[in-house]
Amino acid sequence: MAQQTLTKTRPGAADGFFAAEAAGLRWLSVPDGVPVVRVHEVTRTVLVIDRVAVGNPDGSAAEAFGRRLARTHDAGAAFFGVGPDGGPGRGWIGDAPLPLRTEAPTGWGAWYAEDRVLFHARRAGVDDPALRRVCARLGDGDFDDDAPPARIHGDLWSGNVLWSPDGVVLIDPAAHGGHRITDLAMLELFGTPHLATIHAAYQEASDHLPDGWRDLIGLHQLHPLLVHAELFGGGYGKAAMQVARRYA
Secondary structure: OOOOEEEEEOOOOOOOHHHHHHHHHHHHOOOOOOOEOOEEEEOOOEEEEEOOOOOOOOHHHHHHHHHHHHHHHHOOOOOOOEOOOOOOOOEEEOOEEEOOEOOOOOOHHHHHHHHHHHHHHHHHOOOOHHHHHHHHHHHOOOOOOOOOOEEEOOOOOHHHEEEEOOEEEEOOOOOEEEOHHHHHHHHHHOOOOOHHHHHHHHHHHOOOOOOOHHHHHHHHHHHHHHHHHHHHOOOHHHHHHHHHHHHO
C-alpha cells in the first residue's frame, strides 16, 4: 500500500521556512535512530510529508523511543548551533526564528546563553537579574561538560512525538547541533506519556549524559519557555524567571 501523505501549506511562509523543516527531517533520519516522517515535496509555501497512522502509547514503544533517541543524538553535529546539512542557513522553532551558527562557539554554555536564552528573552521583552546571573554562569562554562554536540530535534514537545502502531515517529523539528538534555527537557516540559520509561531507556543507551543531568532539566527548559513568552506572552516569561532563579 502506498504511503499516505500530508500536505502542509503556508502562503505567507518566510523564505526558507519549509526548507529548514525538510532539511531537519532528513538530517534526523539516521540508522537505528527515531523514525521521522519522510519528505516528499518542499517549496517555499508547501511541504508534503508522510501521514502517520495513529497508535496508542505503550511502555515498549516508549523504551524503544528512548534508546533510539540516544542513537539519533549520537549521530552528532559539527558544533553547537550548526544547522542541518542542506538547510537554508536559517532556522525556526514554531513561528519564532532560531539562530544558527556557521562557526563553532567557545562552548555550549556561552552559545546557549547568547543564541537561545538571551536571544528570545530580548524578543519577548523579558529581563530579570536572575536571568542575567544564570547567563553569566553559562558564559563562564559552569554547566559545560565533555559531551560532544548532539544531533537534536530541538522542539521535542509531546505534540511532535507521534505514537504510531509501529512506534514513535517525529515531526516538526527545529533541528541543530545542541545538548542531549535539551530534547529530554522538552519532553518533560509539557508532559509526554511514559516519560520515566523514555528517560530511563535513554540513560541506559547513552554514554554522554553528565552526572546529575536530571537536576539540569530546568536549565534546558529556559529556552522553550522564553520562546513561548515571545510567541504567546501570558505567564511563560514569569515561569522562565522562576526557573532561572534555581540556577542563578
